[in-house]
Amino acid sequence: MNYRLLYFASLADRAGCSSESRASEATTPGQLYAEVAAAHGFVFARERLRVAVAGRFVDWDSTLADGDEVVFIPPVSGG
Amino acid sequence: MNPFAISAHPIDAAGLATGLDHVSAGACVVFEGRVRNHNEGRQVVGLDYQAHAALAEAEGERLLAEAIDRFGLRQARCVHRVGTLGIGEAAVWVGVSADHRDVAFEGCRWIIDELKRRVPIWKNEHYADGESGWLHPDPAPPPAHS
Numbered sequence: 001m002n003y004r005l006l007y008f009a010s011l012a013d014r015a016g017c018s019s020e021s022r023a024s025e026a027t028t029p030g031q032l033y034a035e036v037a038a039a040h041g042f043v044f045a046r047e048r049l050r051v052a053v054a055g056r057f058v059d060w061d062s063t064l065a066d067g068d069e070v071v072f073i074p075p076v077s078g079g
Numbered sequence: 080m081n082p083f084a085i086s087a088h089p090i091d092a093a094g095l096a097t098g099l100d101h102v103s104a105g106a107c108v109v110f111e112g113r114v115r116n117h118n119e120g121r122q123v124v125g126l127d128y129q130a131h132a133a134l135a136e137a138e139g140e141r142l143l144a145e146a147i148d149r150f151g152l153r154q155a156r157c158v159h160r161v162g163t164l165g166i167g168e169a170a171v172w173v174g175v176s177a178d179h180r181d182v183a184f185e186g187c188r189w190i191i192d193e194l195k196r197r198v199p200i201w202k203n204e205h206y207a208d209g210e211s212g213w214l215h216p217d218p219a220p221p222p223a224h225s
Contacts, residue, residue, distance in 0.1 A: 008129055009201035009213040050220045052134050052199075057223040071131060077214035078128070078135075078159055078200030079112050079171055079191060 001025075001066040003032065011074050015040045029053060030060035033072055048075055083139030084158045085132045085200075090169040101153035104176035106183035110191050112171040114164050122207035128161045128170060131199040135159070138198050142190060150186035152177045157190060159200055197221050 003022050007015045015036075026032035029051040036042065050057055050073040053064065057073075064070065080098065092111065099107050114126050143155040154176045164170055173190050177183040194200075196218070205211045 006131070008131055008199070009203070010215060012129075013213070044215075048215075048217075048220065050223060052131070055133055055137065057134075057138075059223050071134065073131070073134075073199050073220070074201070074213075075215040075217070075220065076195070076197070076199055077202040077216055078130070078198050079195040 001027075001064065003064065004067070004069045005032075005036065006069065006071045008071070009074055009077075011040075011042060011044075011072060014042055027064055028061050029058065029064065029070060029072075032064065032070060033060075036072075042072075044074055049073055081136065081140065082143050082156050083136055085130045085135050085139075085161055086158050087160070087162045090158055090160065090172045092169070092172055095156060095158060095172055095174060098156045099154045099174050099176040101176050103178055104153040104183075105178055106180040107174065107176045108180070108183040108187040109172065109174040110187050111169050111173075112191065114166050114168050114170055116166045118204060121204075123166070123204050124207050125166065125205045126164045126170070127203040127205070128159070128164065129201045129203070130159065130161050132161070135199045139194065142193050142197065146175070146186050146190050146193075150175075150177065150182045150189065152182065152186045155186065155190060157194065159194070159198070161200070 052071045157173045159171045175186045
């Protein structure tokens with residue numbers, strides 16, 4: 001399946017881009033994170049992140065659909 | 080204007096305050112978070128804020144609706160800046176109105192605390208020594224369905 005990934009803050013710095021399209025066998029956000037974390041050298045354990053799919057926060061074991069926009073949300077620091 | 084907004088423009092505090100008007104509100108509390116020149120012992124010369132705007136605005140609207148419910152507020156509004164900010168600039172503005180002052184203070188405090196915990200906005204500090212870094216505080220993230 002193909003996914004659109006968005007990266008923010010230190011994840012964007014580490015990936016060297018703010019978005020990418022990715023073909024992947026992953027069917028859940030958890031599987032996809034393991035794959036991109038290895039590819040880009042992300043240091044965050046999954047437990048420190050949230051994930052949003054198609055603009056909504058979802059669980060790590062939810063089911064992804066082809067074409068989904070997936071965003072891994074590192075710890076936030078607004079305010 | 081939406082109750083919660085991510086903005087690339089300077090915050091117009093006076094304009095925002097008119098959004099708190101309500102004939103039953105006897106109290107209005109506003110919090111303004113500003114860029115300071117130091118953090119954790121390092122001298123800070125400026126900040127960049129980045130947000131996932133669509134997700135931040137959706138989460139921010141949920142948060143304000145929860146605050147109105149929880150504290151019985153009459154109005155609740157918030158704007159958070161993105162982009163490059165200098166020392167002293169307002170990064171975030173939270174305003175609430177309520178019938179009485181106790182809930183107005185509590186509601187305003189709760190909103191800024193929850194914003195810092197939940198809303199997908201990130202701060203990149205630029206230090207006097209030329210280094211910079213995104214801040215990713217330690218606490219565990221809130222659940223997906225909070």
